[in-house]
Amino acid sequence: MNRPTTHSKKTFFFFTFLMCSIGLMAQTLNKPTAIANPNFGTGGSPWTAVCASSTFNEYYVNFKWSASPSVLSDNTFVLELSDATGSFASPTALTTVTDKNSTTDFDIRFEIPITLRGTGYKLRVKSTSPELYSPATQAYNMYYIDYKNPIQITENGSGSIGDGTISICNGSTAIIAVDNVPNSETYQYIWRKSSTILSETGPSLTVSESGMYSVEIDYGSVCSGSAGTLSNMITVETGTALGVTINTPTKTSYCEGETASALEATIANSDIFYTWYKDGTVVQAKAQGSYTYAFDTNDPDFAGAYTVKVEGDGICAETTPALSISKTGAFTVTENTPLEMVILPGESKTLSVTSTAVSPTYQWYKNNTVISGATTSTLAISEEAEYYVAVSQGGACPSSLNSNKINVVAPSSFELIANYTTTYSDCDYSEIVLDVATINAVAANGSKTDVTADLKASMSYQWKKDGTAISGATSSSISLTDISENGSYQIDATIESFNTSSNSLPVVLRSNELITIEASSLVACNSTDFITISTNVDLTGATFGWAKDGTIIDTTSLDLNTTDAGTYRLMVTRNGCSIPSNEVTISPLDESLITLDSPLNIVFPEGGSKTITASGGTAYEWRDANNTSISNSASISLTTEGTYTLTAYVGNCVIIKEVNVSYKDTFKIPNVITVNGDGINDLWLIPNSYSYQADVNVIIYNDKGEEVYNVFEYQNNWPESSTGFTSQNMVFYYKIKKGSDTIKQGTITVIK
Known part of the structure; x- marks a missing residue:
């Protein structure tokens, strides 16, 4: 249980003292109890773990408390969630109940956050007036299954499956990695070698033994199977390597354009396949007998780490250690100033570069003309022009390299362009950030140069809403988070003697109100049994529409009654913006919704048994040939031949299946x-x-x-x-x- 803050402690002690003074006892809050989802009809079982997803995230607990004395009129009940270790040091409020201050036994609906993954979560209920806490529940597995597709694993996460086989040689290792799961490092995994679970839980696995490897996301012992993330299988083979390397050439460093010897593998065999790589990228495709590779020094990028992979029948596939080929005299030039710059009247600026050349020499150019005496790494300027510097290096491989051109402009005015920092459409978002996206220097002839990088941090700003300056809004961006801030926005900017105003940006945010709908059943049984879809908001006097499969079908009913399968959503209009609810999908009744892990006709030896498990339902009942109820669970163990009837409930709908059991004709007991x-x-x-x-x-x-x-x-x-x-x-x-x-x-x- 959380320790109250100092203020909360004072309030609690004062309240306790007051209660004792007038001879009353405080309320008793019982711990919440998991119950079946009432929307699935009667007969369901209480949940034992939470396996939520984008298509289902609705769970219920029952809560009881003593009303002697009554809570205060401003009391609310809050269902709180611990962290994954069961600690309530910083609890998460899942839902708040405001209308049950006179009800001592009620159910609470909740959804889990989409970031939840763990096995130690607990629930408790808090009352706010007086501030009291119920005992915590047991620890539960709670997982939000946000990725539920088959995983792909490949060698080094390359994305190339090939024939699904990895060869490792002479006791070396290989890496198998997940390559198709976004943010794969945020999940834990279950790796298997054949059917044996391994200790590694990350998105990659280092292997050194032969076997068949697979993986799935670990959503806990209860939820993992329903997510369907089991990967493809990778077969790892081990063997003895040939020990191939690349012969070390007489030179490993060349000037650009210099004649170079071809690289050659130490094992030259016309029956072996060779694939040549530079820095891990194929430079000579797999070909039989291609044990040499000639690189071109006229290519400025010829330097790098070269390897060759050998493969063939009866040998262990292996890749050689890397052989590094370098470029003699290679160097770089880095500009230390923006490539687009502004110079204001009477202002001077300094351009500078940094180079890795050995004993470099410099020569600056203005509009492609040599600047006399400008032979250092810096240049002071006071005029608009296009500048660059040529850096030269002597030695064994003399060469020269020009910097990028730096465009310096002297503007007659500035153009300021404001924009939304993310994709924006009216009523699609409940918050948005506006920012100065572009600053253009405008020359006398009307030409424009983007100088955002040079000037954005140097200007002074003032945001306006509907033409009125916003107090304190003097940075280059502004964050809007409430519908009261809807309006037309513009930003003014000042630098030296220049003043400019941006374009206008209309902002129409929608309310961040959470609208929830729920259905009395998620399966349409027939054309006469109505399913009621209701909402948590009061629609009286509101503008709204019930939508089925994206089409509005009812704009007047506060609750929607339907017998049709489909996907339903409620759209409520607030301040001119339509706010969508969650979606509820009602499926048609289909006998295939109930499946058995065994055929309907079962044969086993007399004296034996067979366990059958049904799935897909919300409740089950098994009856024997005498119509006697023998089980209310999904699984049943049968030991006697005969006909057994399963009545399965899907919400309020019923599906019946018959299972016939007969004895296998085996040898009899001798007499x-x-x-x-x-x-x-x-x-x-x-x-x-x-x-x-x-x-x-x-x-x-x-x-x-x-x-x-x-x-x-x-x-x-x-x-x-x-x-x-x-x-x-x-x-x-x-x-x-x-x-x-x-x-x-x-x-x-x-x-x-």
């Missing part, structure tokens, strides 16, 4: 044995469903009803000798019991 020592039929051999079973008791009686043999886990070894049989044909009786039930009985005639 005659011959103990003459010929090795044939000397022992009483019974089926394995009864023999060798630790919970099965075999008892044998003589013709007087006296017990002569009693054993569990019968080894098919009676009689152990023939000496105890005094007459030619002796009759014995047997019982085979499981627990208190006799599952088989009969006679055994022993012929001596």
Whole structure:
């Protein structure tokens, strides 16, 4: 439980003192209890874990409290959620109830945040007046399943599956990684080698052993299976490498344009396939026998790390260590000032560059003409023009490199362009940020130069709404978050003696009101049973429309009654903007909604059993051939042949399925044995469903009803000798019991 703040403590102690002073006891808040979703009809089971998604995020708890004394009139009840460890140090308010101050037993509907993933979440209820907390619930698995598609895994997350096989050699390793899940590093995963779960939980797996590997997102023990994220399978093969490398050439550094020797693999075999790479990118496609590669030094980008991958029948695929080829005398030039600049009247600026050249020399140019004496890395300017510098380096590979051109303008005015920082349309957003997007310097001839990077931080600003200056809004951007801020926005800017105003931006935000609808059932049973769709908002006097499959079908009904399948949404108009509710999808009744993990006709040996599990329903009932109810769970274990009826509920709808069970015709329990020592039929051999079973008791009686043999886990070894049989044909009786039930009985005639 959270510790109250100092102020809250004072309030709590004062309230407690007051209550005690007048001889009353404080309320008792019971912990909330998980219950079935009432929208799915009666007979459902309480939820045991939360597996929410964009298509379903609706759960209920029941809450009880004592009303002696009553809470204060301004009280609200708040359903709070802990963090993933069960701590309420910073609880999340899931929903607030304001109309139950005189109701001591009520249900609370809630949705979980879309960021929730974990196994230790707890719930509690808080009352605000007086401030009290209920006990916390047990810890629950709660997952918002925001990614529910099959995962793709590839070597190094390359996205290329190939034949689905990775070869690793000589005890080395390879990396298998997820490559199609957005923000893959934010999830935890279940990696498997065949059926064995591995300890790694991240989006990649380092493997060194052969096997078949797969992965799925870990949405907890309850939710993972329903998400359907199981990946493709990667087969890892291990073997012995050839030990191929790249022969070290006589030179590994070349001047641009210099003649270079071809690279050559140490194993040259016309039957092997070779693929050449530079910095991990293919530069010579896979080809048989191509064990050499000639790089072109006339290509300015020839320097890099070269490798070759070898593959072939009967060998282990391997990639050589990298061989680095460098460019002699390569250097860079970096501009330290924007490439578009403004110079104001009477102002001077300094241009500068940085170079990695060894002992560089500089020569600046203005409008492509040499500036006499401008031979350092900086240049002071006071005129508009186009400037650049040529940097030269001598040595073994003399070369020269020009900087990018820097355009300096002296404006006669400025153009200021404001824009929305994200995509914007009226009524589509509840908040928006406006910003200075572009500053153009306008020359006397009307030409424009974008100088945003140079001047945006140097100007002074003032935002206006509907022509009136907004107090304190003097930065280059403004954030709008409420419908009261709707209007037309413009920004003024000043620098030196220049003043300019931007274009106008209309802003029409919609209310961030949360409108929720829910249906009395999510399955349309027939054309006569109505489903009621209701909302949490009062529609009296409001402008609204109920939409089905994107089309408005009703603009007057406060609750919508329907018998039709489809996707429904409520659109409520506030301040000229239409606010959409969540979507509710009503599906048509389809018997395939209920599935069994077994065929409808089942055969197993007498004495055996079969467990059948149904899925797709909200409640279940199993009945035997006598129409006697035998189970109300999704699963049932059948041990006796006959016809069984499943009544499955999908919301308020009913689907009935019949399962027929019959015994497999196996060998029977023998009633005659011959103990003459010929090795044939000397022992009483019974089926394995009864023999060798630790919970099965075999008892044998003589013709007087006296017990002569009693054993569990019968080894098919009676009689152990023939000496105890005094007459030619002796009759014995047997019982085979499981627990208190006799599952088989009969006679055994022993012929001596």
